[in-house]
Amino acid sequence: MENLIEIKNLTKRYKSKNAVNDLTINIKKGEIYGLIGNNGAGKTTLLKMIAGITVPTFGAIVVSEKGIKTGTLISKPYLYGDMSAADNLKALSVAAGYNIDKSTISETLDMVGLSGVGNKKAGSFSTGMKQRLGLALALIGNPDLLLLDEPSNGLDVEGVVDLRNIILKIHKESETTIIVSSHILDELAKTATRICLMKNGKLIVDCSEQEFLEKGGGKSLEESYLKFMAQN
Numbered sequence: 001m002e003n004l005i006e007i008k009n010l011t012k013r014y015k016s017k018n019a020v021n022d023l024t025i026n027i028k029k030g031e032i033y034g035l036i037g038n039n040g041a042g043k044t045t046l047l048k049m050i051a052g053i054t055v056p057t058f059g060a061i062v063v064s065e066k067g068i069k070t071g072t073l074i075s076k077p078y079l080y081g082d083m084s085a086a087d088n089l090k091a092l093s094v095a096a097g098y099n100i101d102k103s104t105i106s107e108t109l110d111m112v113g114l115s116g117v118g119n120k121k122a123g124s125f126s127t128g129m130k131q132r133l134g135l136a137l138a139l140i141g142n143p144d145l146l147l148l149d150e151p152s153n154g155l156d157v158e159g160v161v162d163l164r165n166i167i168l169k170i171h172k173e174s175e176t177t178i179i180v181s182s183h184i185l186d187e188l189a190k191t192a193t194r195i196c197l198m199k200n201g202k203l204i205v206d207c208s209e210q211e212f213l214e215k216g217g218g219k220s221l222e223e224s225y226l227k228f229m230a231q232n
């Protein structure tokens with residue numbers, strides 16, 4: 001598989017602290033690249049730099065293909081509270097330059113489990129429903145690259161399972177490359193084809209689930225994670 005994104009010596013400095021510190025990783029096309037790490041490890045900062053929301057202090061992000069479409073769900077989705085879920089999708093798609101029809105809107109709402117509430121105002125949605133709508137927004141336009149920062153945040157058990165199945169479906173049916181962060185390693189491993197562990201802005205390990213277990217020396221992913229964190 002060819003690399004879609006090559007990240008070289010990427011650094012983001014805030015005052016005296018490197019939020020991302022000399023990070024070099026490659027993300028292959030079609031991969032589900034899972035980011036895990038402690039609070040403040042730099043996962044969101046990394047995703048924001050890949051999305052072009054945050055400017056790196058040093059280093060490079062090289063995307064091998066020109067003009068790729070990127071869908072993002074980073075922090076809380078921006079929604080119009082007094083508009084319906086369907087109208088939010090329509091308005092924000094137009095703002096992003098996509099001309100989507102009614103059937104695409106209903107298909108996308110269906111995909112994220114919001115088909116029954118497409119006409120309800122987004123302002124009345126629960127945290128998890130807003131998160132589902134944010135995911136729907138990220139999926140509009142069939143992106144080549146999907147950046148999801150803790151997408152299961154606020155979701156109920158059904159929501160977590162739905163999200164997992166959406167990610168697996170996209171992976172199976174399209175060449176979309178997905179970079180997803182999470183705090184729940186076992187959940188992340190259910191979809192990720194590669195796991196990247198970060199700590200204090202630095203890369204600790206970037207490998208397959210099997211290698212994560214073996215290199216970490218734990219009996220479970222969690223044990224390996226704790227060993228990696230203690231060693232580094």
Ligand SMILES: Nc1ncnc2c1ncn2[C@@H]1O[C@H](COP(=O)(O)OP(=O)(O)OP(=O)(O)O)[C@@H](O)[C@H]1O
Nearest residue numbers: 014017018019037038039040041042043044045046
């Ligand atoms: N805009 C900012 N200004 C100053 N410091 C920042 C800013 N954004 C992030 N940081 C700092 O950079 C570090 C990395 O933060 P980041 O949000 O990327 O971590 P994270 O891995 O996403 O953490 P979490 O798991 O809690 O979401 C933290 O120490 C944070 O305080």
Ligand SMILES: [Mg+2]
Nearest residue numbers: 043044045149
């Ligand atoms: Mg974060």
